[in-house]
Amino acid sequence: MTKPVVTRFAPSPTGYLHIGSARTALFSWAYARNMQGKFLLRIEDTDRERSTEGAVQAIYEGLSWLGLKWDGEPTLQFSRAARHAEVANELLARGQAYYCYCSPEELATMREDARASGKPPRYNGMWRDRDPSEAPQGVMPVIRIKAPLAGEITVDDHVQGKVVFKTENLDDFIILRSDGTPTYMLAVVVDDHDMGVTHIIRGDDHLTNAARQIIIYNGMEWEVPDMAHIPLIHGPDGAKLSKRHGALGVGAYRQMGYLPEAMINYLARLGWSHGDDELFSVDQMIDWFSLEGLNKGAARFDFAKLENVNGHYIRQAKPDYLYGVMVETARELGRDRDHAGLVANQTTVLAALPELQPRAKTVLELIDLAQFIYAVRPLAVDAPAAEHVAGDAQAVLSNALSVLGALPDWSVPAIEAAVRGLAESHGLKLGKVAQPLRVALTGRTVSPGVFEVMVLIGKEESLARIGDQVKA
RNA sequence: GCGCCCUUCGUCUAUCGGUUAGGACGGCACCCUUUCACGGUGCAGAGAGGGGUUCGACUCCCCUAGGGCGUACCA
Numbered sequence: 001m002t003k004p005v006v007t008r009f010a011p012s013p014t015g016y017l018h019i020g021s022a023r024t025a026l027f028s029w030a031y032a033r034n035m036q037g038k039f040l041l042r043i044e045d046t047d048r049e050r051s052t053e054g055a056v057q058a059i060y061e062g063l064s065w066l067g068l069k070w071d072g073e074p075t076l077q078f079s080r081a082a083r084h085a086e087v088a089n090e091l092l093a094r095g096q097a098y099y100c101y102c103s104p105e106e107l108a109t110m111r112e113d114a115r116a117s118g119k120p121p122r123y124n125g126m127w128r129d130r131d132p133s134e135a136p137q138g139v140m141p142v143i144r145i146k147a148p149l150a151g152e153i154t155v156d157d158h159v160q161g162k163v164v165f166k167t168e169n170l171d172d173f174i175i176l177r178s179d180g181t182p183t184y185m186l187a188v189v190v191d192d193h194d195m196g197v198t199h200i201i202r203g204d205d206h207l208t209n210a211a212r213q214i215i216i217y218n219g220m221e222w223e224v225p226d227m228a229h230i231p232l233i234h235g236p237d238g239a240k241l242s243k244r245h246g247a248l249g250v251g252a253y254r255q256m257g258y259l260p261e262a263m264i265n266y267l268a269r270l271g272w273s274h275g276d277d278e279l280f281s282v283d284q285m286i287d288w289f290s291l292e293g294l295n296k297g298a299a300r301f302d303f304a305k306l307e308n309v310n311g312h313y314i315r316q317a318k319p320d321y322l323y324g325v326m327v328e329t330a331r332e333l334g335r336d337r338d339h340a341g342l343v344a345n346q347t348t349v350l351a352a353l354p355e356l357q358p359r360a361k362t363v364l365e366l367i368d369l370a371q372f373i374y375a376v377r378p379l380a381v382d383a384p385a386a387e388h389v390a391g392d393a394q395a396v397l398s399n400a401l402s403v404l405g406a407l408p409d410w411s412v413p414a415i416e417a418a419v420r421g422l423a424e425s426h427g428l429k430l431g432k433v434a435q436p437l438r439v440a441l442t443g444r445t446v447s448p449g450v451f452e453v454m455v456l457i458g459k460e461e462s463l464a465r466i467g468d469q470v471k472a
Numbered sequence: 473g474c475g476c477c478c479u480u481c482g483u484c485u486a487u488c489g490g491u492u493a494g495g496a497c498g499g500c501a502c503c504c505u506u507u508c509a510c511g512g513u514g515c516a517g518a519g520a521g522g523g524g525u526u527c528g529a530c531u532c533c534c535c536u537a538g539g540g541c542g543u544a545c546c547a
Contacts (some may be wrong), residue, residue: 012547047546104545121543123473142545157512169475169543177545184547208476208542231478231540238539266484267494273485276495295478295485298540302483305497316508358510446483 005037006198008076009063009070010188013055016249017062019301020203020233020241027230028201029068030268030289040195041070045078046187062250066260067282068164075195077187084182087190087220088143088329089173096219097175100127122171143176145215147183153211158228158291160204165211174211185209189216197225201291204229228291231271231298241301255333257362259317259325260308270299279312311361319353322366329363336368338409341374348373 006042011017043059045051063070091097100123102110111121129145135141148167155163167271175186182190188209192195192200195294207229217224235245253263264282272295274280274288314322322348330339349370362365 010547014547044547050546107545155476165475165476171543174545179545181545183545188547203541204477205541206547209547211476229477234540238481240540271484276486278484291511294524297478300483300486305484308497311510355509359508406526 001439003198005032005035005198005371006040007032007037007201008040008192008195008197009068010042010044010191010202012050013045013059014047014051015055016251017064019250019267022066022068022250022263023233023270024201024203024230025063025068026066026219026264026267027228027272027289027294029070030197030286031199031228031291032071032200033286034245034289037198038071039068040072040197043076044064044183044184044187045076046182051078058249058251065250065254066264075191077191078190080187080194081181083194084187084190085176085180087184090188091145091175091216091219094145095146095220097143097145097432098128098172099125099132099135100140100144100172100174101135101139102127103139122169123173125172126323140178142174142178144172145219147172147212147215153214154185155207155210155214155227156325157207157210158226159231159294159296160207160229162209163207165208170212170215175216184354185212189213189220191405193217193222194227199226199228201228201230204231216258218396228294230294231296232302233270234298234300236300236302238298238300245301255329257329257364257366259313259363262306262313264422265313266306266309268315270301271295279309296407307361314360314363314366315357317357320348322353322357322363323350324460325363326367326370329368335367338371342367342370345373362468387421 007028009021009028009205011021031037032122035275041063043056043300045056045423060074069187088097090098091375102123108125110124123144127141127144135268147170151167153165153167153170155165173185174183176182210229213222228276228286233241235241235247237245243245250263254260261282267279268285269278272293274293275286277288279283280288284301323342326349327339327342330336336345352367355367355436360369
C-alpha cells in the first residue's frame with residue numbers, strides 16, 4: 001500500500017459555513033474515511049480584516065452538526081505566519097523568488113496598459129532580474145515567485161483530468177506581502193505540505209490557483225499532492241448561488257427544519273453519484289465514495305428535492321430523536337409557546353409523532369402539526385372542515401368541535417371522555433378506542449352501527465384530519 | 473479582453489462506442505384512503521448546434537453557442 005491518505009478542509013472564517021463549502025468538506029471527509037485516512041481542518045484566517053471569531057465557531061458548529069468530525073486540533077493558519085515567511089525566504093535563497101519594489105500605483109497602471117493592449121493583466125517582471133541595490137529608498141518590498149518564463153504547468157486533476165496552463169499566462173505573483181505576511185497562495189502550499197496533506201479536494205474556483213501553487217511546490221522541490229477540483233453549486237437559474245436560492249449557512253438549514261442526515265444525503269448527490277442510488281446512510285456513502293464518482297459539471301441547488309429527502313428522513317426517524325430536535329429547534333428560534341408546549345407534553349407528543357411524521361417535510365412542519373396538543377382552547381374551527389361532513393351529521397360535528405375545543409386539557413382520557421359523552425347525547429355508543437390521539441369526535445354515521453371518529457391535527461390554517469371508524 | 477473549465481428529461485443523475493438512453497425529485501393521471509399525508513401504478517419529459525473519426529456515436533476530436541471560474545499586497 002501507498003502512504004495513508006490525508007485530506008483537509010480549509011475554509012476562511014469570513015462569514016457562516018456556506019452550504020457549498022459544507023459539500024466540499026463532505027467530499028474531503030468521505031474520501032478520507034473511505035481510505036481510512038485523516039481529515040484535517042485548517043482555518044484560513046490570514047485575512048485579519050475579514051476574519052472573525054464568530055465565523056470560526058460557525059464553522060466548528062456547522063461541521064459538527066453535519067457529523068463531519070475532523071481529526072486532531074484545527075490548524076489556525078495565521079499562527080503559522082513565521083513559518084510562511086521562512087519558506088518565502090528559502091525560496092529567495094534558492095533563487096526561486098525575488099524582491100519587488102513596485103508601488104500599488106505602478107501595478108495598477110501596469111494592469112491597465114496590459115488590458116488596453118489586449119494582453120492578460122499580469123505583472124511584467126520588472127524587478128525579476130534587477131539588483132536590489134537599485135531599490136528605491138524607504139519602500140518595503142514584496143517577495144514574488146519566479147515563475148517559469150516558458151513551458152507549461154500541468155494540473156493532473158482527479159475530476160478535471162489533465163489541465164494544461166501555459167506559463168506565459170501565469171505571472172510572478174506575490175507570495176509575501178510588504179508587511180511580511182504571506183499571501184493565500186504561499187500559505188496554502190506551505191500548510192498543505194507541512195500538514196502532510198496527500199489529497200487536496202476543493203472547489204474548482206481554485207483550479208487556476210493549482211497551477212500557481214505547483215510553481216511554489218516546484219520551487220521548494222516538494223511533492224505536489226493529488227488534486228480533485230469539484231464543480232461549484234449553482235442556483236436554480238444556473239448562475240451563482242444567491243442567498244434567496246440557498247446560499248445560506250448550514251445553520252440556516254438547521255433553523256429551517258432540515259435534518260443533518262438529510263443534508264448529507266442531499267449534498268452528496270449534488271455532484272457525486274453511485275449508480276442510481278438516491279437514499280443512503282453516511283456509512284454507505286463512506287463505503288461507496290470515490291473521486292471517480294464526482295461529476296465535472298456544476299449542479300443546481302434544488303429545494304424541492306432537499307424537502308423530499310428530508311421528508312424521508314423524518315419518516316424514518318425515531319420519535320424520541322425527533323422530539324429532541326423539535327424542542328431544540330423551537331428553543332433556538334425563540335418560539336417560546338411551542339417550546340413550553342412541547343416540553344410540558346412530552347408523552348403526548350411522543351405518542352402523536354408516528355401520526356405526524358408522514359405529514360411533515362421539515363421539523364418546522366412537525367412542530368406546527370403538534371400544536372393541536374397544546375394549543376390554547378377554545379380552538380377556532382374553520383368552516384370548510386365542518387362542511388366536509390355531510391348532511392345531518394353537520395350539527396353533530398360542529399357540536400363536537402366546540403365541545404372538544406372547549407376542553408381545558410387534551411389528554412387522551414379527557415378527549416375520550418368528552419367524545420364518549422357527546423356520542424351518548426346523540427344516542428350513539430362509542431366503542432373501544434384503539435389508538436390514543438386517533439380518538440376524537442363523532443361526525444356522521446358511516447353505516448348502521450359505524451360512525452365517524454376524527455381528531456383534528458394542526459393549526460387552524462392547516463387542518464389535517466385523521467379518520468378512524470369505531471363500531472358503536 | 474485574456475486563460476481555464478463545463479454542457480443527457482424543468483432539476484439531480486446513470487451510461488465509461490453498439491441500450492426501446494435507465495433512475496430520482498418535481499408535474500400530470502389513476503389506485504389506496506370517509507380528510508390530509510404516506511404508499512402503489514402509469515403517463516409526459518433529455519443527449520445545445522454544426523462538422524469530423526468510426527461498420528457504429530450521448531460517449532473520441534474540432535468549431536460555434538451558452539454557462540461558470542480565474543485574472544488582487546482576498547481567500
